[in-house]
Amino acid sequence: MTSAERYVTAAYLVVLAVLLAYLVIYAFKLSRLEREVGELAELARRRKEEAA
Amino acid sequence: MLLLAGVALAFYWVPDAPLEGFRQRIFYIHVPVALTAYACFGWAAWKALRLLSTRDQRYDLESYTAVHMGVIFGILTLVTGSIWARTSWGVWWSWGERQLVLFLVLFLFYSAYFMLRYSVEAGPRRASMSAVYALFGVVLIPVSFLAIRLAEGLIHPVVFDRNVGDNLAGSQLLTFAVCLAGTLALAATLYVNELTGKRVDERLRELREALE
Amino acid sequence: MTAYLADVGALARKDLLLELRSRDTLPAMLLFVVSTLVVFSFALPAGTGETAAYGLLWVAIVFTAILGLTRAFAAEREQRVLDGLVLAPCDRSAIWAGKGIAVVVFLALAELVALPAFALFFEPVTWELVAAVALADLGLASVGTLLAAMAAASRARELLLPLLFLPLVIPVVVGGVGASIADDPGRYLGFLALYDLIFAILSWASFEYVVTE
Numbered sequence: 077m078t079s080a081e082r083y084v085t086a087a088y089l090v091v092l093a094v095l096l097a098y099l100v101i102y103a104f105k106l107s108r109l110e111r112e113v114g115e116l117a118e119l120a121r122r123r124k125e126e127a128a
Numbered sequence: 129m130l131l132l133a134g135v136a137l138a139f140y141w142v143p144d145a146p147l148e149g150f151r152q153r154i155f156y157i158h159v160p161v162a163l164t165a166y167a168c169f170g171w172a173a174w175k176a177l178r179l180l181s182t183r184d185q186r187y188d189l190e191s192y193t194a195v196h197m198g199v200i201f202g203i204l205t206l207v208t209g210s211i212w213a214r215t216s217w218g219v220w221w222s223w224g225e226r227q228l229v230l231f232l233v234l235f236l237f238y239s240a241y242f243m244l245r246y247s248v249e250a251g252p253r254r255a256s257m258s259a260v261y262a263l264f265g266v267v268l269i270p271v272s273f274l275a276i277r278l279a280e281g282l283i284h285p286v287v288f289d290r291n292v293g294d295n296l297a298g299s300q301l302l303t304f305a306v307c308l309a310g311t312l313a314l315a316a317t318l319y320v321n322e323l324t325g326k327r328v329d330e331r332l333r334e335l336r337e338a339l340e
Numbered sequence: 341m342t343a344y345l346a347d348v349g350a351l352a353r354k355d356l357l358l359e360l361r362s363r364d365t366l367p368a369m370l371l372f373v374v375s376t377l378v379v380f381s382f383a384l385p386a387g388t389g390e391t392a393a394y395g396l397l398w399v400a401i402v403f404t405a406i407l408g409l410t411r412a413f414a415a416e417r418e419q420r421v422l423d424g425l426v427l428a429p430c431d432r433s434a435i436w437a438g439k440g441i442a443v444v445v446f447l448a449l450a451e452l453v454a455l456p457a458f459a460l461f462f463e464p465v466t467w468e469l470v471a472a473v474a475l476a477d478l479g480l481a482s483v484g485t486l487l488a489a490m491a492a493a494s495r496a497r498e499l500l501l502p503l504l505f506l507p508l509v510i511p512v513v514v515g516g517v518g519a520s521i522a523d524d525p526g527r528y529l530g531f532l533a534l535y536d537l538i539f540a541i542l543s544w545a546s547f548e549y550v551v552t553e
Contacts, residue, residue, distance in 0.1 A: 083215040087208045237507035247496035256549040275511035
């Protein structure tokens with residue numbers, strides 16, 4: 077593998093890595109959103125019970 | 129669904145790319161990514177213009193998301209461009225490389241956009257301020273490009289001439305077009321995703337306020 | 341049209357009078373630009389040559405502009421005048437124009453001191469340099485006034501302005517340095533004029549959106 081080939085591979089890998097990193101960050105965000113939805117659902121349910 | 133389509137395109141584009149050339153293969157990723165970043169910034173400015181003319185707050189998030197995507201692709205452009213500079217001239221950074229310098233300026237500019245957003249309270253005022261800033265960005269692109277062309281003679285008397293864009297053969301052009309379509313589709317997918325995420329985030333905040 | 345110009349004139353006069361009474365921006369700018377030049381004379385290794393000195397002059401000008409701009413909306417913010425001005429029955433862009441004129445005057449006065457000091461410490465000042473500085477002032481003031489209004493509305497305030505301002509004025513620095521050292525300053529002066537024109541129109545048109553809800 078020549079050095080030029082190495083660099084080309086590196087460039088593509090970097091793009092892939094950044095995309096994966098973005099995906100990971102997005103996954104964290106998604107799990108946070110899920111947690112928040114859960115909390116809110118819980119809150120809404122309790123509200124309903126209190127009202128009843 | 130859309131994400132799947134984007135990934136499929138991405139897979140379809142990566143093996144397609146290394147057709148010819150040696151270090152010029154980076155061209156197939158670097159240039160489409162750069163053009164995609166421009167497209168994102170342009171899209172952000174368009175949404176910003178819509179926001180200012182209609183005062184419809186929903187354009188604010190769209191513009192913000194487009195800038196967000198633009199910055200991600202801008203970082204990718206900087207990194208791949210730097211690698212390209214390393215293979216071509218043996219240095220990681222060259223001030224003679226117009227596009228890269230331009231992206232550095234834009235990267236700084238749009239990073240300040242995030243700072244602006246974080247330090248102003250949410251509301252219509254912030255929306256129109258960010259919109260004005262996004263518009264400035266898209267005007268800054270040609271102006272700084274011109275400036276960097278002018279500066280080139282000052283800082284670096286030696287102009288690197290690479291002519292890749294000029295003599296594209298048919299197969300290269302095809303690969304390039306596929307790559308460009310791939311990155312654009314990827315950007316569009318990420319944009320839709322991120323936009324939905326940001327909207328959900330905002331809705332949740334509203335819901336929380338309504339419940340508490 | 342005349343009413344508009346009268347508004348602009350009144351607003352600019354208000355800022356200049358305010359400065360004349362309180363004197364809190366201009367002396368700071370003058371002192372800052374001269375001390376920057378002195379620091380630069382130590383920062384430059386001996387025999388670096390004239391080119392570097394011209395470059396540093398432009399750095400000094402841009403930073404002095406930042407210093408002046410951070411104070412530009414300070415009075416309005418502290419006494420909450422801006423809300424009143426926005427409600428006043430004049431075109432909002434007149435606020436921008438008036439403020440911009442005041443900033444240009446401050447900058448020009450600061451450079452009236454800085455350029456002779458530069459000539460004294462470093463290199464002779466040419467007519468091209470003076471023209472470039474004048475053109476750059478217009479550009480710095482028009483972009484800076486808009487961004488200062490943005491920064492004044494944010495929590496970070498003084499911190500935010502340089503971040504917003506510096507990437508936008510890189511072309512001004514390029515044009516200014518080019519006009520002072522290149523063999524054909526005309527191109528660079530033309531570029532500076534183009535920059536002024538584009539960004540003055542853009543700032544003038546968009547100022548309203550920055551100060552209103």
